[in-house]
Amino acid sequence: MTITIKDVAKLANVAPSTVSRVIANNPRISKATAQKVKKAMEQLGYHPNLNARNLASQSTQTIGLVMPSSGDVVFQNPFFPTVLQGISEGAHEKQYAMHITTGKTDKEILDAVTRMVQGKSVDGVILLNSKVEDQVISYLKGREFPFVLIGKPYKDVEEITHVDNDNFRAMKEATEYLIQHGHSQIAFIGGSLELTVTVERLLGFERALRNAKIPLKNEYIIHEEFLREGGQEAVRELMSLEERPTALVVADDFMALGVLNMLDELGIKVPEDISIVSFNNVLLAEMSKPPLTSVDINIFDLGYQASKSLIQMIENSKEPTKRIIIAHKLVERLSCAEPIK
Incomplete structure (x- = not known):
């Protein structure tokens, strides 16, 4: 029956x-x-016909997730499963499904987003990173389609709802931590300069050095993919310099794992010979040898708040534009020491 x-x-x-x-x-x-109604539904084993409900309300009850273009980064870097877990939690609370799209190139991603929007397969979109030149943001803004960005928009900051950390401040504090340990030869290993997060963190790094009156050395600034291999390549380059750095700030724990591997191959000890501060504070930071001092950016909360904000926009077209800043903290472990005199 x-x-x-x-x-x-x-x-x-x-x-x-x-x-x-x-x-x-x-x-x-x-x-x-x-609660009374939900209890009755559970007792009777009733499950609402969401398809019929969605047809009546012209809603898909689905949010779209736009992944970065590099498949290697998405599938290897622990940041993405954690942020997806946060997004999923927020969506589940409101009974929304998720539709994930990506592509090998920026054009493929834009085409996929266009199909999602014009095919009415999602009610809104979450973008998992912010680029300096972002065609997807321009397209969604032009269509006035609900979207939330994880990261800071490079432009039109006041017009785009976004969830982010204060990346400038976080990197400035990470660099100051090394300066307080007596380091002045500090290198920066970051991601692509096409990403807003890299630009913000590089500015924070430069400000900390400037405040401490430490000269900025261009050869100490390296940009690689957020992959273990990226960290390995960066170390090869830095350790070949005549005047090696005594400390590194690495923009991602997964890159830092590659840094540790390569330093070990070269016979360079952490923290005795070189100190490291990393970012994200994923599990591998705690499990690495030595355990990494890392900036915890609350990845799960970034995803959860993005999901929650998008659903509020979908369900209320008059929802104001918001900038949500997720707190960060430096988690001290065993990868930093004073430089050898």
């Missing part, structure tokens, strides 16, 4: 329209009534 909304309403002693409102997460329904 098929269970209907009327059966649920009868058991919960409410009107069928109240059951419909509970299914639609209507905020006007009290928590007590919602």
